[in-house]
């Protein structure tokens with residue numbers, strides 16, 4: 001019996017997704033059922049936010065998602081796709097709203113697009129090119145912060161079928177220009193925003209960097225926590241980073257560091273990244289390793305090492321003179337550390353690029369992604385709770 005046939009009377013519309021994870025961080029990838037969105041990618045983003053946000057809530061919030069759920073919507077027509085510069089456009093969905101860059105989803109979607117021969121889902125699949133020498137396929141994604149070039153390792157079978165993704169090698173992408181926006185900034189913490197571990201300190205010193213979106217980066221002791229992220233107190237760190245972010249945003253002078261020369265839409269603080277230099281197993285050919293815990297959007301916790309945050313951290317390391325071009329570094333999350341280092345990302349500054357009069361770098365980020373399933377979601381007429389709620 002067709003299991004779904006008895007559900008048919010309840011289905012007025014459906015959204016279809018492919019489900020993946022990158023080091024444990026989910027990406028619910030919407031490929032069908034999202035209403036028509038027209039215009040540039042940023043116009044499509046504005047339309048999704050203003051007219052169709054109920055769809056994001058229904059997919060990302062409970063009962064279909066959870067407070068740390070992440071998603072993406074494939075956009076086969078954008079100005080860069082239609083001009084032949086990108087193969088696919090993507091919008092990113094968080095529990096809070098929409099993000100401008102996402103490394104873990106870029107890695108997942110790039111793999112999906114190489115695997116996907118269904119032209120209804122991916123009309124430009126035939127335009128992908130296989131590099132015989134390197135045995136990889138380039139996938140260009142148009143995301144809200146710009147154009148990201150991913151390469152997916154693949155094997156071309158001897159018959160004329162589609163190539164097979166080679167899951168023994170990492171997927172990597174070349175970021176939009178990333179840069180250090182402020183180093184050693186002092187954030188005054190007003191009494192109403194102090195957290196228990198802060199002690200009697202009145203200021204916290206942070207770095208700010210852009211990796212497709214803006215990050216505060218600081219080591220755990222700067223917040224008053226143990227230097228080790230081996231067994232972090234996630235609830236206490238979430239409280240501290242949320243208050244730190246509020247204190248940062250309360251200062252017009254500090255907010256002025258969130259300046260992007262090209263787009264006003266990119267000028268907001270997305271995340272606070274707590275780091276532990278030195279923790280974790282370096283991947284092969286890496287000069288060192290570190291671990292990070294990323295609180296983003298409305299305090300979601302990234303399970304992956306956070307691609308856009310890796311870009312920001314590499315840009316900071318280059319700006320501080322701690323890293324040279326071409327030097328590869330391993331970035332772990334608490335999940336990759338729990339699995340002996342498997343799933344750690346690497347980040348390599350590959351090129352210096354001037355951006356708005358300052359030094360920027362293009363970063364090569366590498367990682368893996370796996371499929372977890374595929375879904376068809378419905379919302380029954382009259383089901384108010386089922387439209388999406390959050391206990392957050």
Ligand SMILES: O=C(O)[C@H]1NCC[C@@H]1O
Nearest residue numbers: 102103104302306307308
């Ligand atoms: O990998 C990344 O860049 C993303 N992961 C969740 C938070 C960031 O957007």
